[in-house]
Amino acid sequence: MMEPPVDLTSLRLEPGEHELLVARILAAAGSELERRAGRIRPGLVLEAWSRPILAFAASIVVMAAATYVWTSQTLATEDPVATTLAEELSVPTPVSWWVTEGREPTTEDLLVWIADAGR
């Protein structure tokens, strides 16, 4: 059979004692709480860095696109450049024809070329 209890409630912390104990503990834990609050966590670092990095990347993309558009427009307004091998080599016009047409010069072509060259 269970013995009846002795009243031990006077050993409980009174409200004032409880508050005192809480205050002591909070004061003792202050530096550790500050350390934790100031601690750098990987998640927070990524979060902090992701936005500036994305903004930087976006600005690079915009600059690259703008450069591309500007360059395209500039090239479009300039004189057309030589696009064939004969023109690149600056050979006389009749020769470039032969080359681009892939044929051998006829006697008539040679006479015309000699006459032009003599002028």
Next chain:
Amino acid sequence: MGPSDAEVVERCRDGDPVAFERLVRRYAGRAQAVAMGVLADSDEAADVCQDAFVTALERLDGLADPAKFGSWFLSSVRNKAIDVRRSARFRKQVALDDLRPMVSDDEPARDANRAQLRTRLVAALQTLPDREREIVILHDVEGLKHREIAEHLKTPEGTVRYLLSRARGLLRERLDPELLRDLT
């Protein structure tokens, strides 16, 4: 009711002082009772409580399941109190004079009576075997259930009931009859 232990512990991990205060208010009384059960000395018990809370905060990242903070923390309080008891056992026998009464300015007479009563109760509790003293304080002072004490002490519930009854019997034998009449 408020947020669960798991939620509060997560916020404490980030150094939230409001969350930590909530945790302290939730467990300070029980921690004091656990330490008091081992040490039977309210000043030493308060020191152990303070130390245990700070240590728990420092080691909070190692707590795998924040929902189990209560049992994890109270085990730590008990272990710290046992360490103190071992270190103090041979250098100090707590004399009645060492148990300083807490007297406030508001109600000095009432507080003096209460302090005297505490002193006599603590003196009687100190004569109990360690396990019996822990159980009677956890049950009759802090109001823990048999099952909770059994889990905390890792002891079968039936054993807790038996030791509680035995502790109360021993306490009756060791309190003077006049005081015992007031307390029962």
